[in-house]
Amino acid sequence: MMNNVWISAAGLCGATVIGSLLGFLIKELPHKWNDTVLGYCSGIMLAAATLGLIVPAFESAAPWWLVTLGVMAGAFFLNVLDLVTPHLHHITGLEAEEHRHNATLNHVLLFVMAIALHKLPEGMAAGISMSDTAEASWAVTMGISLQNVPEGMVIIAPLLLAGVTPLRTFVISLAIGLLEVLGVWIGFGLGNLSATLLPVMLGFAGGAMLYVTSDEMIPETHAHGYQKQATYALLLGFVTLLLIERFFEG
Secondary structure, three states, X not given: OHHHHHHHHHHHHHHHHHHHHHHHHOOOOOHHHHHHHHHHHHHHHHHHHHHHHHHHHXXXXXXXXXXXXXXXXXXXXXXXXXXXXXXXXXXXXXXXXXXXXXXXXXXXXXXXXXXXXHHHHHHHHHHHXXXXXXXXXXXXXXXXXHHHHHHHHXXXXXXXXXXXXXXHHXXXXXXXXXXXXXXXXXXXXHHHHOOOOHHHHHHHHHHXXXXXXXXXXXXXXXXXXXXXXXXXXXXXXXXXHHHHHHHHHO
C-alpha cells in the first residue's frame, strides 16, 4: 500500500513538472486549443470525482446523508478558498500583451498561490483513495495527473511575463507539485485514522474536485466561443477515465 502512495504522489508531482516543461516550449495556447484541452480535463476530473470518490463513498455502510454532507462540505471548503484567492479564469483567458500591461508581479504571485491552494485538496483526494481502509482507486490519481499537465503549463507564462527568471519559475512550479505530494500523505493519514469517517472524507474530496471543475474549468471552456468542441472534449475525457478504470480493474 505504501508503494501505491508513493506512486500516486510521484505521478501527481511529475505531471505538474511535465506540464511546466511544456509551458516553457509553448508560451501560450490559442483559445481554441486551450478550451478543448481544458474541456477534456474537465471530463476526466468529473469521472475521477464521481467514480473514484463519491460512488465508493455512497456504496459504503455510511448513512447517505452523512456522505452528502461530506460532498457539500468539500465544495464549501473550496468556496472559502476562492473568497481569499483570485479566480483562475481571470488569468488563463488573458493574452500575453494584457499580462504585460495589467498584471503586476504581486497579482501573478496571488494567481500562483491560488493554484497551489487547489493542489492541496487534490492531493488529499488521491491520498484518501489510497488509504488502507479504502479500496485503492487509481482513477483519482490518473484523473488529477492528466489535469495537472495543462495546469502546469498555465503557471509558466504569467511568471515569465512578470519578469521572473526561468530557473525561479521552474522552482516555483516544482514547489507547487511538491505541495500536492504533501496533500497525498495528509489524505492517506486521514483516511487511515478511522474507517467510519472514510466515506465522509471520500465525499469531501469528491465535492472539492466537483467544485473546481464546475466553478473554474467548465466556465473557462465556454468563455471564448468554442463551447461545442469543449463539450465534446469533456465527454471524451469522461469516457477516457471510465476506460482507464476498467483497464486497471481488469
